Amino acid sequence: MADPFLSIQHVRKSFGATTVVEDFNLDVERGEFVSFLGPSGCGKTTVLRMVAGFEEPSAGTIVVSGKDITRLKPNQRNVGMVFQAYALFPNLTVAQNIGFGLKVAGMPRADIDARVTEMLGIIKLPQMADRYPYQLSGGQQQRIALARAIAPKPKLLLLDEPLSALDAKVRVSLREEIRSIQKKLGITTIFVTHDQEEALSISDRIAVMYGGKAEQVGTPFEIYNRPATKFVANFVGTLNVLEGTVTDAAAGTVRVNSEQVSLKGKLNGSKSGDTLSLALRPEAISLGRQPGRDSSLSGEISEVHFLGSVIRVRVGIGGNTVSLDTFNSPATPPPAVGEKAEISFSSSDMLVLH
Amino acid sequence: MKSGKFWAWLVFALGAAYFFIPLIATVEFSMRMRRGEYSFDAYKVVLGDARFQATFGYSVLAAVFTIILGVLIVVPAAYWIRLRLPQLRPIVEFITLLPLVIPAIVIVFGYIRMYGSNSPLPFLATDTGTNALLVIGYATLALPYMYRAVDTGLRTIDVRTLTEAAQILGAGWGTIITRVILPNVLIAVLSGAFLTFAIVIGEFTMASLLNRPAFGPYLQNIGANRAYEPAALAIIAFAITWGCMSLIQILSRFAPKSANRPN
Ligand SMILES: Nc1ncnc2c1ncn2[C@@H]1O[C@H](COP(=O)(O)OP(=O)(O)O)[C@@H](O)[C@H]1O
Numbered sequence: 168m169a170d171p172f173l174s175i176q177h178v179r180k181s182f183g184a185t186t187v188v189e190d191f192n193l194d195v196e197r198g199e200f201v202s203f204l205g206p207s208g209c210g211k212t213t214v215l216r217m218v219a220g221f222e223e224p225s226a227g228t229i230v231v232s233g234k235d236i237t238r239l240k241p242n243q244r245n246v247g248m249v250f251q252a253y254a255l256f257p258n259l260t261v262a263q264n265i266g267f268g269l270k271v272a273g274m275p276r277a278d279i280d281a282r283v284t285e286m287l288g289i290i291k292l293p294q295m296a297d298r299y300p301y302q303l304s305g306g307q308q309q310r311i312a313l314a315r316a317i318a319p320k321p322k323l324l325l326l327d328e329p330l331s332a333l334d335a336k337v338r339v340s341l342r343e344e345i346r347s348i349q350k351k352l353g354i355t356t357i358f359v360t361h362d363q364e365e366a367l368s369i370s371d372r373i374a375v376m377y378g379g380k381a382e383q384v385g386t387p388f389e390i391y392n393r394p395a396t397k398f399v400a401n402f403v404g405t406l407n408v409l410e411g412t413v414t415d416a417a418a419g420t421v422r423v424n425s426e427q428v429s430l431k432g433k434l435n436g437s438k439s440g441d442t443l444s445l446a447l448r449p450e451a452i453s454l455g456r457q458p459g460r461d462s463s464l465s466g467e468i469s470e471v472h473f474l475g476s477v478i479r480v481r482v483g484i485g486g487n488t489v490s491l492d493t494f495n496s497p498a499t500p501p502p503a504v505g506e507k508a509e510i511s512f513s514s515s516d517m518l519v520l521h
Numbered sequence: 522m523k524s525g526k527f528w529a530w531l532v533f534a535l536g537a538a539y540f541f542i543p544l545i546a547t548v549e550f551s552m553r554m555r556r557g558e559y560s561f562d563a564y565k566v567v568l569g570d571a572r573f574q575a576t577f578g579y580s581v582l583a584a585v586f587t588i589i590l591g592v593l594i595v596v597p598a599a600y601w602i603r604l605r606l607p608q609l610r611p612i613v614e615f616i617t618l619l620p621l622v623i624p625a626i627v628i629v630f631g632y633i634r635m636y637g638s639n640s641p642l643p644f645l646a647t648d649t650g651t652n653a654l655l656v657i658g659y660a661t662l663a664l665p666y667m668y669r670a671v672d673t674g675l676r677t678i679d680v681r682t683l684t685e686a687a688q689i690l691g692a693g694w695g696t697i698i699t700r701v702i703l704p705n706v707l708i709a710v711l712s713g714a715f716l717t718f719a720i721v722i723g724e725f726t727m728a729s730l731l732n733r734p735a736f737g738p739y740l741q742n743i744g745a746n747r748a749y750e751p752a753a754l755a756i757i758a759f760a761i762t763w764g765c766m767s768l769i770q771i772l773s774r775f776a777p778k779s780a781n782r783p784n
């Protein structure tokens with residue numbers, strides 16, 4: 168395999184006695200879009216700030232295209248960064264903001280102007296050159312901040328929760344815009360977020376972080392469908408958790424609410440009599456027996472929410488409740504609360520949480 | 522609602538009367554130099570006095586140097602404290618308040634002991650040295666006002682994030698201070714500068730004890746020996762201060778508006 172473009176190796180960061188990041192490892196390919204996803208306080212920003220050079224790692228190294236940058240100052244790294252609070256310079260116009268890094272680098276005036284115009288085109292705000300930041304909406308300010316960060320053609324683009332100060336609609340459209348600009352320019356990007364939908368929808372890969380460590384690194388598909396740890400399974404997506412007891416470890420059978428489910432090959436190391444947490448995504452469950460689904464459980468419908476195209480149904484199974492979504496069909500009325508119901512699923516979709 | 526407004530206006534009127542009556546009385550008195558009619562004779566005498574021109578010029582120059590010195594010390598210090606040493610802020614605020622508590626006369630006697638012509642650092646042996654000491658002393662006196670003005674200005678911007686945004690774009694400290702921080706706190710710096718100006722123009726103790734030809738001792742001298750001229754001088758001094766304040770107001774219209782509040 169070719170050397171990765173960005174390599175974060177065994178990075179640790181302590182503030183005084185508290186260790187905030189522990190043995191963090193990540194390799195990022197050239198042009199890749201990697202998200203750090205995790206709850207607030209898990210160390211995402213700290214890792215990003217170490218890559219930017221604002222914090223010095225207590226241990227470990229950070230390498231960009233073969234060069235160790237661990238101890239370089241931020242202004243020597245050629246990295247672009249977008250902050251949650253936009254951080255546009257209030258005294259400068261939009262054009263001056265975008266041209267700031269170019270001017271610092273000593274680019275001739277005419278070249279700066281050309282590059283600024285090009286950037287304004289890329290972010291689709293061509294008429295805004297002479298405005299001041301306070302005259303722009305949050306979404307516009309953040310696009311200017313993005314243009315400012317990428318104008319000097321940085322090796323890396325770092326975004327620290329760039330969308331969390333914006334309202335929901337702008338958030339969705341801007342994240343798609345960020346992704347398409349990133350793809351067009353082929354710029355290697357790290358995107359920090361605590362919003363799983365955001366991370367799933369725009370990333371090549373996601374590093375799910377918890378307690379200062381990368382719990383799992385993988386594509387959105389892998390993270391969602393094959394979570395490596397209980398934390399990842401719970402944090403990403405909605406999850407229905409059922410308690411089960413191993414009845415026969417060798418055969419791989421588990422009893423869930425007095426019914427048997429076969430989980431052959433998934434029990435790795437559990438003994439008969441062990442209690443397990445079993446998880447199912449809502450979309451892996453169907454109401455009623457369906458062809459191709461090898462397992463089923465019976466219960467009682469406890470809630471029905473009509474959401475338009477989708478009907479979200481909650482089914483009580485023993486002491487647990489399971490959520491599932493069915494598509495609305497004009498010919499069939501939705502199920503009623505209190506009805507007996509059977510749910511079916513493929514045992515291969517069931518996750519055993521460790 | 523109505524009665525609330527009434528009381529508000531009453532308090533305002535009382536305050537205004539407290540402020541304006543002595544002022545009007547002083548103006549009125551300053552114009553009575555010529556018997557039986559109002560005139561600006563007192564002002565003509567004052568403004569035509571060569572000592573007025575000399576001492577006023579001296580003090581203006583001292584004020585300019587004091588402002589430059591104060592800005593050079595206070596802006597980087599207040600910036601650095603906000604950026605890197607926030608835990609030091611209470612201590613620094615306390616230190617900047619000391620000039621309000623310690624009388625200027627104490628500083629001057631300290632100077633005379635430390636820098637007298639027989640000391641190892643004989644600043645007071647030459648005029649230039651004494652002038653420099655005076656400016657340094659003035660900068661100390663103005664410190665509480667300058668520091669507070671600048672610190673308030675820095676509070677309106679997100680110093681840390683703006684600094685980091687500039688750093689990651691390749692800027693060094695010089696660029697950050699001159700292109701990012703200073704322009705955004707310029708109005709605050711100017712209001713600190715005008716306060717400094719007002720303090721230096723009227724300062725008496727230091728200038729007098731260091732035997733400098735400043736405006737403060739001249740004011741005192743006129744006040745002790747004449748009748749109408751001191752009133753005219755008071756009005757002139759007041760007009761200067763008022764002018765400074767109006768300039769602050771006008772300039773603040775041009776202040777860059779902060780847009781660093783995520784909505
Ligand atoms: N300069 C600092 N000094 C002390 N603790 C810090 C500092 N910066 C961050 N932390 C702590 O490190 C932890 C991780 O912070 P951060 O990386 O900002 O988390 P996230 O971005 O994932 O929300 C938090 O508990 C935070 O309080």
Ligand SMILES: [Mg+2]
Nearest residue numbers: 208211212328
């Ligand atoms: Mg953070």
